[in-house]
Structure formats: C-alpha cells, structure tokens
Amino acid sequence: MHRPFHKGRSRHPRARSFIILFFALIGLATLAGPAFAHAVAEGDKGYIQEITGIQLIPFLYLGAKHMVTGYDHILFLLGVIFFLYRPQHIATYVSLFAIGHSTTMLAGVYFDIGINSYVIDAIIGLSVVYKALDNMGAYQRWCGFQPNTKAATLIFGFFHGFGLSTKIIEYNISPEGLVPNLLAFNVGVEIGQFLALSAILIAISYWRWKPGFWRHAYTLNVAMMVAGFALTGYQIAGLFATSAA
Template sequence: MLALVAAGTAAAHGLGGKDAAFVAATQGPDIVPFLYLGAKHMVTGYDHLLFLLGVIFFLYRMKDVGLYVTLFSVGHSLTLLAGVLGRIEVNPYLVDAIIGLSVAYKAFDNLGGFRTLFGVQPNTKVAVFGFGLIHGFGLATKLQALELPQKGLLTNMLSFNVGVEIGQLIALTFMLALILGWRTLPGYRRMSTAANVVIMTAGFLLIGFQLGGLAYGAPA
C-alpha cells in the first residue's frame, strides 16, 4: 500500500488522457461511458479505498457493513453532485489532504487510539458520514478540472455517481473476501494491528503529498 501511494497522487486519482478528452468531447447525455468513468475512478482511487478498508476492517456483521458503507455513499454522493452541479469550488490539495486525514483517523480509531490516549470514543457513524462528504468534494474537484459540457450535465453526473457506487461495490466485495479469509488465519489480531499502522502511515503520506502540492503548486 505504501508503494501504491508513493507511485504518485495524480496517476491513480485524477481523470486524464483519453478519459479527459472524452469528457471534453461529450455533446449530451452519455450514460454508459460516464458509468464506466465513475466505476474506474473509484476502483483506482486508493485514498477512497484505504478509508473504506479502515471502515469495514473490524465490522463482523453484514448489517453493520451495509450501514457504514451507506453512510459513506450518501455523504460522497451529496457533495459530488453539489460540487459539480452547484459549482461549489474548493481547493483540491486541501480536500485531498483531509481525505488523507480521514484514512489516518480511521486507522487510529481502529487501533483504539482515541480511547487509549484521550479517554473518549468519537461517534463512528458521524465520522464516516462526515468524511464521506469530504470524499465527495474530492471526486468533484477531479471533474471540475475538466471541461464539462453543460448539455446533459445532470444525466452524466448522475451516471458518474452511479458508476462510483458500482466501483465501490466491486472493490468492497474483494476487500470483504480478503478480510474474511484473513480472519481465519492464526495471529490475525496481531497482524491486523500492523495493517492498521500501515494504513495510518499511508494516510499521513497522503496528507504530506497534498500539503506539499498546496505549498508549491505542484499538479494534484
């Protein structure tokens, strides 16, 4: 995971190349391609996936998995659509730094850091929904950087958002299968602690990359 993060924020997080050219050339509603773009962006969006992994890491009931994933999905859907359709512009470096913070936050929470160091336990549901709102703005900034034709914009953004949910479901299926298999191995609890330390470290690396971009104006 650390190697994935170090590979570069832009390569796995933005919409560029042929995807950007396609969006710029869109002349109206184009549902299927935008479904694909949304799914592709989520599947390759390692920052979103690291947070989602932290969220489900210690959830043992599918009912709980469904609840937390729904909170995250509602959060990022609201701000994705509001950001693009309402033209709410935010600094992409700052948003992505907060997304990195969300990754570190959830891993720290999984490690019991809040209870151990501060004697409190923040409301996990509120945190997941709140960070979902930030992740949605992160998705919106990538689309705002493109030349989005106004004709068919609502349909295309709804399609993109549905695609994001499809990509999230695909990634979630693989992550749940991996975690369920991992839990059957000896020493799972010990290894899970190390895994959350790695996730937290990846979150801090993401923060550092984005704050560096904010300070020096490097491409996000």
Template sequence: MKLVKITTPIIVILSCLISVSAFAHGVDEDTQSFLTTNKGIAFGPFLYIGAKHMITGYDHLLFLVGVIFFLYRTKDIIIYISFFTIGHSATLLFGVLVDININAFIIDAIIGLSIVYKGFDNLGGLKKIFGKQPNTKGAVLIFGLFHGFGLATKLQEFEFDKEGLFINLLGFNLGVEIGQFLALAFVLLLISFWRQHPSYLKFSKLTNLVLMAAGFLLFGYQLTGYFIS
C-alpha cells in the first residue's frame, strides 16, 4: 500500500499526458474541414486550434515535464520555458511561411529523442559521459526549434488559404502558448504538491526513466511509420 501511495503522483502526471496519445497531433474532422475551407483571416479559430493542439500534444508536454522537473525557482522555470517558446515559435512561423517541408515522421522521431535526452540529462548521464554539464538552456532552445518544425509540419498537411496567413499563424502560435501555459500550470500544481513529500526525490530516478522510456517508444513508433509509409 505504501508503494502505491508514494508512486501515485508519478502515475497521475504521466498518465494525464500519455493517456491522450491516441489523439495527440491528430486533427478531428471539424478542424480538418475548417482548415481546408477557411478563407481569409480567422485569428480566433486558429488561436483555439493552437491551444487545443498543444494541450493534446503529449510529446511537447513530456519534454517540458523533463525540463521543469528539477527547477524549483519560478525565475528559472520562466527562463527555460521562454527558451523553448522562442525556439518553437520561430520555426513554427518560419517553417510555414517559407514552406519548408520536413518529413513528419522524422521530425516527430527527433522530438521523441528530445524527451529521452532530457530524462537522461536529469539523471546526470550527460555529465558522466562528457565530464561536464552541457549547456541546458541551449539544449532546450535547440529542441524547441525541432518542436516548432513539428507543429509547422502538421499545419502544412492542410492546403489552407494563404490570404491572411501571417495573422492566422500568429493566432495559432498564441493559442499554442495559451495551451502550453494551461497544461504546464496543471503539471506544476501536481509537482509542487508532490515535492512536499519525500517520495519526490526518492522516485525522481524512476520518473525520469519513465520519461526516457516514453521518448524511446515515440521514437520507435515514428520510425516505424516512416519505413512503412
């Protein structure tokens, strides 16, 4: 009973993110219909779509869980999330506006590896390999760029109207940030509660191993899709 009790926060946090995997990055029929038939500026709907996409974007959220897992100060959390936001916002806008086409399976496989990287980094693996800690902010920024291309690739699957494209992309990007904020706030509440108990540090290794396992699972799933598509 004790083991079940102290591991409950791990299960709650990860299941909230993984349980929506069947729908993550998927686009429902109503959204598909809107994206393919919309004409002109539609800031509000694109904002909503961006927020919904991030809330169900389990791979992005798993990476962010790894990023904030050992961050205790609000200032540090804001700095790291800002680096991630700058990265994915830049490539989201640039990727769609310049029409850079990247295979969706490949970019999502890299995103899976970003989760593995962060979990391994949290376990001190990178420091053991290189003898010093790599620049963590730089790594978050770089992986943010890949995550942004993942979002851009998903949007490019739909041949929506180019009129008002920049404004619509700004709406989508703002929606992504709102969705990210809401999901992250929920996760931070759970983590803050968990940190009040000794099991947080006791099971930190297990949690990050689970993150790595989820990342490898996503990586394998995307590579399989690439080779059989």
C-alpha cells in the first residue's frame, strides 16, 4: 500500500542541505565504534551480567533504548511507512514488522540461536536498501513486477528480530527469570518502536503538506538507500576485520 514514484531527483538547495545532514548523522553513527554499532553499551552489559532473577524494569528499559537508538531499525520503519497514508495501512505493516521481529527475537534467545552480529546487521542494512528501492519503484522498472510489500515487511521483520536476539545473547543474561525478562524486553522494544514511529509520522505528515514533498521524496529515498549500503559495508568490514584478527 505504498506509492512509489518515478520522478527525478530534486536539485533544490534545501534538499541538498537535508541530505548532507542526513549523511552526517549516518556517518557519525557508523564511525562511533563497535559498541554503538551493536547497541551493547558497556554499562548496560555489565549491569545485566550482574543481576539475576526477574528484572522486568531493566529489560523493559533496555528494549525501549535499543529500538529508539537503533538507527537501522528506524531507517527501515521510515521506508515502510513513507508512502502509507491511512492509519489502518500503517497499523497493518507495523504489526507485521512487530510480529516478525518478536517471533525471532524470543525464539532466538530462548533456543540460543547464535548468528554472527556483523552478518545479521549487514542483512538489516540491506533491508533498508531494499525498501528504499521499493519506494523508488525500482523493481517495477527493472523487473516488471512489484514484490509483495507485506510479505517483505514480515520477512525482514524476522531478520530484525534475529538482530535483537543477537544483542540479548551478547548480554550473557542469567537463565533465572529468562522468559519474563525476554517478554519485558520485547514490550520495551514495542514501546520504543511506538515512540520512534510517532516522531516519524509527525514529521512526515507535516512534510507531506509542503509543496516540495514530491520534489524531495525521491532524493531522501536515494539517501536512505546509500545509508543502507553504508551500514552494510560497515558491518562487512567489521566481519573481515574480526576474522583476520
């Protein structure tokens, strides 16, 4: 339920300024180091490793913090809702994404399904690329068909969930109270997602009323695509660096 467009890039000075700022923010994120890239702050990790039993509030906080500061998840959500106007359509796609990442996050941690964090984060970066290209109508032009957007949102939700489970496994949390703590973390993720999504919707809804929306929308999706490639390249570089060490 999106509206991919086929208009050319805008050369408006404000669009260029916005994209420069966009790239600067992504650059700061990707250059911030492995701890930020994998969203496992040393203070949080140390605290979680020290506590045992049911600790709902700390895990609720960590789940919300991860989603709000998870720029890869936010970029994908931005792409998903970029051309969604009706609340029911937004609710449908966000629900599919939530079902996907909740399923693999819970199953991944409970069954200790370990996936290399660089590999899964590279795939998450590619999900941003996929959605940006989808918004630009690339698949219709290149392949002559439109992929099922709902299925893609659910499938990439599964990958994002494995990204979440990888972060939790890195905490080396105590098995005591594991299930309640996982559920609290997942609730926190949904709260963080709601907060991030609300901010995105407010901003993009305001932008849609501006006459320059269609002039700049293509440019923003190009920037989002490049950011996805940058995130993927960063993770692949990290994978090779750790393998060579």
